[in-house]
Amino acid sequence: MELKQYNLNFLYQETFALTKRLFIQLQRRPSTLLAGILQPIIWLFLFGALFSKAPQGFLPGVDSYGNFLGAGLIVFTAFSGALNSGLPLMFDREFGFLNRLLVAPLASRLSIVLSSFFYITILSFVQSIVIMIVSYILGYGWPDFYGLGIVFMTLILLVLFVTSISLCLAFVLPGHIELIALIFVINLPLLFSSTALAPISFMPNWLGWLASLNPLTFAIEPIRIAYTQTMNLELVALHAPYGDLSCKSCISILFSLTVFSLIIIRPLLNRKLN
Amino acid sequence: MINSISMNYIQIKNLSKSYFDIDALTDFSIDIEAGILFGILGPNGAGKSTLIKILATLVEPDSGEVFINNINLIKNPRKIRELIGYVAQDIALDKILSGRELLDFQSDLYHMKKKEKYERIETLINQLEMNDWIDRKCGTYSGGMKRRIDLAAGLLHLPQLLILDEPTVGLDIESRNIIWQLLKDLKNEGMTIILSSHYLDEIDKLADSLVIIDDGKVIAEGKPALLKNKLGGDRITLKVREFSTPEESQKICEILSSIDGISQIVINKAQGYSINFVVEKEKDLLTKLKVELAFSKFEIFSLAQSQPSLDDVYLQATGKTLLDAEISMTGKRDLKKESKQSMR
Structure with a gap:
């Protein structure tokens, strides 16, 4: 028991040090943080303006397009940040800094992964909160207390899911060029094939299927409910071609995907880090 | 600082490691005593870095065993990591952080x-003369500064064993001298140090004992003085022409073999088929040699006499000098591919 506590203290010390390093990097090179905030705000302004004169009732259950768009952009912000989370690790691999960590008697090399999770989760939260505040100022609403909890829980699940994939890619791909290329390929297509910008009812059948299988959609819809209605987990959040899904179902699917991805990447991380 | 340690502090037994089609180490075995500075000498691509990376638990061998302080490195890498400090060949610093950070x-x-860490950091800053620049970002450091901060990082936790992979490559004289002095001090304090290098003078000056590696194999092992003394007398390099033919060199070898007191005759292909050999001390063999060569109608183009060096030990074992081995390796190595292979 004493030994376990001893190791736990060590795990805390090394994870804190690794996370602190990432935040020092962010503090001294804040462009990633700023770009991650500015991009969705620009989208919010431009897309909000694009459909500002759309007829009333154009989108079911919302007052304006901006009100609809907010949830999509919050999720997209968290998703983009998490997708990039593998980059610092990839640079550490390429420049040999990872070896400095691997030579150290870490209590668990899981601390390398944990620090990335903490960093990206906090970063995504900061970015998302800024987007939420801007949305509120623009009159696109604010979730109630319970809804706010659902928003953050959904974001945590999404960030864990995408970060685990990104870290996995950082170990599998040969270099940062390949990782950046893949991020480019994945990022926008996933956004456009989700319900971030338009509901499924606006889409052709094939895209509707794609959107209703897209993990982003499972994060967007509960958040949208939190923005547009009084939060209730039993409310239908997604009218998918294969049937209606409640908020609870969407979150459960996201949770399952996260657990599945963490299980899948574990052997790879073990092999690469041990 | 150092615990009680057995005589053979490090035991390396039948170690082999290959990267795809390249055998980096083959059936490699050495023992290293505690509290000494042990040199690993060999040209680039000889297998030094692979050996160092295995000792630093960064690379797992294909076969063989390593024990450090009687701990099995392959079975207990974490325990080994507590014992060692590692200074890599390629300095990997976080450019955004300051040296102190x-x-x-x-x-x-x-x-x-x-408390312990702040005290230790201050001690190392003073010891390695880093006060003036320690709070600057690592990205602004010169090669020597980077090496010193890297060395400090390897020494922070007062390791029993310090492993250095070519730590003075490309360094200015001031930084090199500071590092050499530090290594001497650490050894005097009882730390065991493994230093890989392809600089002969570095190993000759610093190492208590060494292994010479070529092509992933041990070619000589022991104390520098003993290895050199094994060669016998003075080393002679003879040329009868600037670039001789193999046949000509072979003929000269036969002449030399017939002279009593001349031994260890080697043809150095890379140096225009020059002949290297050892002459026993206190014998005037060179006069006799000149007579014999003249009798066979050979003229001496050049003849150099020197005390045996570690390069001669290498030459004796491989038929080439370290410099020639370096040159012959240049172009053969795909450093990009090797870097990718060593990435985790």
């Missing part, structure tokens, strides 16, 4: 207590 970060990875 990097040391602070490193000490947390080694789970040092707050």
Whole structure:
């Protein structure tokens, strides 16, 4: 028991040090943080303006397009940040800094992964909160207390899911060029094939299927409910071609995907880090 | 600082490692005593870095065993990591962090207590003369500064064993001298140090004992003085022409073999088929040699006499000098591919 506590203290010390390093990097090179905030705000302004004169009732259950768009952009912000989370690790691999960590008697090399999770989760939260505040100022609403909890829980699940994939890619791909290329390929297509910008009812059948299988959609819809209605987990959040899904179902699917991805990447991380 | 340690502090038994089609180490075995500075000498691509990376637990061997302080490295890598400090060939610093922040970060990875780590960091800053620039970002450091901060990071937790992979490559004289002095001091304090290098003078000056590696194999092992003394007398390099033919060199070898007191005759292909050999001391063999060569109608183009060096030990074993081995390796190695292979 004493030994376990001893190791736990060590795990805390090394994870804190690794996370602190990432935040020092962010503090001294804040462009990633700023770009991650500015991009969705620009989208919010431009897309909000694009459909500002759309007829009333154009989108079911919302007052304006901006009100609809907010949830999509919050999720997209968290998703983009998490997708990039593998980059610092990839640079550490390429420049040999990872070896400095691997030579150290870490209590668990899981601390390398944990620090990335903490960093990206906090970063995504900061970015998302800024987007939420801007949305509120623009009159696109604010979730109630319970809804706010659902928003953050959904974001945590999404960030864990995408970060685990990104870290996995950082170990599998040969270099940062390949990782950046893949991020480019994945990022926008996933956004456009989700319900971030338009509901499924606006889409052709094939895209509707794609959107209703897209993990982003499972994060967007509960958040949208939190923005547009009084939060209730039993409310239908997604009218998918294969049937209606409640908020609870969407979150459960996201949770399952996260657990599945963490299980899948574990052997790879073990092999690469041990 | 150092615990009681058995005589053979490090035992390396039948170690083999290959990267795809390249055998980096083949059936490699050596023992290293505690409290000495042990040199690993060999040209680039000889297998030094692979050996160092195995000792630093960064690379797992294909076969063989390594024990450090009677701990099996392959079975208990974490315990080994507590014992060792590692200074890599390629200095990997976080350019955004200052030197002090990097040391602070490193000490947390080694789970040092707050008071202990700050004291230790200050000691190392003074010892390695880093006061003037320690609070600048690592990205602004010169090669020598980077090496010193890297060395400090390796020494933070007072390791029993310090492993250095070519630590003075490309360094200015001031930085090199500071590092050499530090290594001598650490050894005097009882630390065991493994130093890989392809600089003969570095190993000759610093190492108590060494192994010479070529092509992933041990070609000579022991104390520098003993290895050199094994060669016998003075080393002679003879040329009868600037670029001789193999046949001509072979003929000269036969002449030399017939002279009593001349031994260890080697044809150095890379140096225009020059002949290297050892002459026993206190014998005037060179006069006799000149007579014999003249009798066979050979003229001496050049003849150099020197005390045996570690390069001669290498030459004796491989038929080439370290410099020639370096040159012959240039172009053969795909450094990009090797770098990718060594990435985790």
